[in-house]
Amino acid sequence: ELKVEQNPLFLSMQEGKNYTIYCNYSTTSDRLYWYRQDPGKSLESLFVLLSNGAVKQEGRLMASLDTKARLSTLHITAAVHDLSATYFCAVGNSYNTDKLIFGTGTRLQVFP
Amino acid sequence: DADVTQTPRNRITKTGKRIMLECSQTKGHDRMYWYRQDPGLGLRLIYYSFDVKDINKGEISDGYSVSRQAQAKFSLSLESAIPNQTALYFCATSDSRTGPTQYFGPGTRLTVL
Numbered sequence: 001e002l003k004v005e006q007n008p009l010f011l012s013m014q015e016g017k018n019y020t021i022y023c024n025y026s027t028t029s030d031r032l033y034w035y036r037q038d039p040g041k042s043l044e045s046l047f048v049l050l051s052n053g054a055v056k057q058e059g060r061l062m063a064s065l066d067t068k069a070r071l072s073t074l075h076i077t078a079a080v081h082d083l084s085a086t087y088f089c090a091v092g093n094s095y096n097t098d099k100l101i102f103g104t105g106t107r108l109q110v111f112p
Numbered sequence: 113d114a115d116v117t118q119t120p121r122n123r124i125t126k127t128g129k130r131i132m133l134e135c136s137q138t139k140g141h142d143r144m145y146w147y148r149q150d151p152g153l154g155l156r157l158i159y160y161s162f163d164v165k166d167i168n169k170g171e172i173s174d175g176y177s178v179s180r181q182a183q184a185k186f187s188l189s190l191e192s193a194i195p196n197q198t199a200l201y202f203c204a205t206s207d208s209r210t211g212p213t214q215y216f217g218p219g220t221r222l223t224v225l
Contacts, residue, residue, distance in 0.1 A: 004154075031212060042202065043155075043216040050212070088154060098143060098162075098206060099170065100214065102154035 002027045004091050006103035013079050013110055021106045023072040023089035031092030032072045033100065034063050036085045043088065046074075079110045115139045116217035118203050124223045131190040133220050135203030144186040145204040145214060146170075146178060148197075155202065161186055162208070193224040 003026040013019050023032070031050055035043040047056045049065035049072060056063050060083065062075045072089055086107045090100040116137045125131050135144065143162050147155040147170075157170030159178040167178060175197060179187045190197055203217040 033213070035216075042218050043204075045213050045215065048211070048213050090155075092212065098145075098212065098214075099157060099160065100155075101171075102147075102156070104152060104154045 002029070002091060002093055002101045004089060004101050004103040006087075006089055006106050008106060009104060010107045011109070013076075013108070015080055015110055015112055016078050018078065019076050021074040021076070021087055021089075021108075023074070023091075023103055025070050025072075025091045025101075027070075028067070029070075029091045029093065030067050032065050033090040033092075034061075034072070034074055035088045035090065037088065037105070038085050046087075076108070079108075081110050081112070084108055084110045116203060116205055116215055118201075118217040118220050120220060121218065122221045124225065125193055126225050127194055129193050129224075131193050131222065133188045133190075133201055133203075133222070135186045135188070135217055137184050137203075137205045137217075139205055139207070139215065140183075141205035141207040141215075142183060143206045143208060144180065145206075146176075146186065146188045147202045147204065148172070149200040149202060149219075158188065158201075190222075190224075193222075195224045198222060198224045 034046040047063040052067040054065045086105045088105045090102045093099040145160040146158040161180045177189045201220045204214040206214045
């Protein structure tokens with residue numbers, strides 16, 4: 001059974017600092033997603049990672065995938081308040097890659 | 113206009129009532145999904161549909177049913193609502209031709225008293 005774990009669950013960080021959110025999953029998959037959710041809002045797609053070693057960057061966010069370690073990271077560079085949100089990773093089931101299993105989310109709060 | 117819409121956005125109902133949540137999309141996507149979100153548990157897949165004639169159970173389908181009335185419409189029903197079905201419900205779509213990303217609707221907040 002595929003399980004997805006994120007850590008930390010809550011992250012409070014100062015503006016300008018760097019930090020990494022980790023997403024571990026338990027069985028083979030080569031499809032990993034990162035989503036952002038603002039309070040009371042829907043989920044917004046950030047990245048889709050489709051192969052081992054994939055790296056994608058958008059602004060201050062960079063995501064990577066290591067399928068051998070079953071690990072994805074979301075790195076935040078020089079955080080700003082606008083990045084405050086909850087970040088979810090989701091992994092596609094190896095038999096049915098559209099059947100996503102979500103992590104519990106990391107609530108990020110960036111303060112001045 | 114939003115590409116994926118959900119109605120109603122908020123609903124309060126009583127235990128034992130039948131409830132239908134509706135999802136419509138103008139993205140032309142063939143695949144549609146229903147998820148529920150509970151605090152501390154992330155999102156869990158209830159049902160998904162790859163085309164009008166294809167319906168599949170997700171992680172937590174018990175107590176729910178779905179109907180794919182057309183490519184653009186996918187409804188979720190709670191035949192007899194119970195309090196532990198209180199949650200935020202999201203519809204999502206994806207396109208088998210263009211890529212794996214799932215696009216989410218705005219959500220329906222359902223409260224069962």
